[in-house]
Amino acid sequence: MEELYFISSDKSLLDLDVIHKFLTYDSYWAQGITKKTVATSIINSALCFGIYKKNSNKGIGEQVGFARVISDLSTFAYIADVFVLEKHRGKGLSKKLINEIMVHPDLITLRRVMLATKDAQGLYSKFGFKELNNNPNLFMELKRTL
Structure with missing residues (x-):
């Protein structure tokens, strides 16, 4: 059976409207984010991944998922x-x-990969991510309200 979806790290395929709509209305972490901010975050991120549903003529269909990787x-x-x-x-x-x-050639040898989640620990733990229980003072943040 042919896959109905595919994943690409080609930024030119990303649908900014889909990404912005989800982040500003449906996410818990980016409510109200501007489209300009989303566009700038994509441009300045090392890699962005889109999930796309194939359309009936085997071309690129709608974007149905997204992730971005901020990295050196x-x-x-x-x-x-x-x-x-x-x-x-x-x-x-x-x-x-x-x-x-996790298997992308530009990321596979990194010493540290981090993320923050309120509700998807089960997903990320399957890939080796762990909570910072052993040293919660290791990381600090500066959070600004703009």
């Missing part, structure tokens, strides 16, 4: 803005997306 591509990466649109969930797409990120 040498030692460190931060995975952000991961989502699969609700009507496409339950098909293993988030696992395929994270796997694609």
Whole structure:
């Protein structure tokens, strides 16, 4: 059976409207984010991954998922803005997306990969991510309200 979805790290395929709509209305972490900010974050991220549903003539169809990787591509990466649109969930797409990120040749040798999640620990733990329980004071943040 042919796959109905594919994942690409080609930024030119990304649908900014789909990404912005999800982040500003459906995410818990980026409510109200501007389209300009989303566009700038994509441009300045080392890698972005889109999940696409193939259309009936085997071409590129609609974008149904996204993740971006902020990285120096040498030692460190931060995975952000991961989502699969609700009507496409339950098909293993988030696992395929994270796997694609984890095996990407530019990321596979990084010493540290981080992310933050409120509700997807089960997904990320399958790929070796762990909570910072052993040293919670290791990381600090500066959070600004703009």
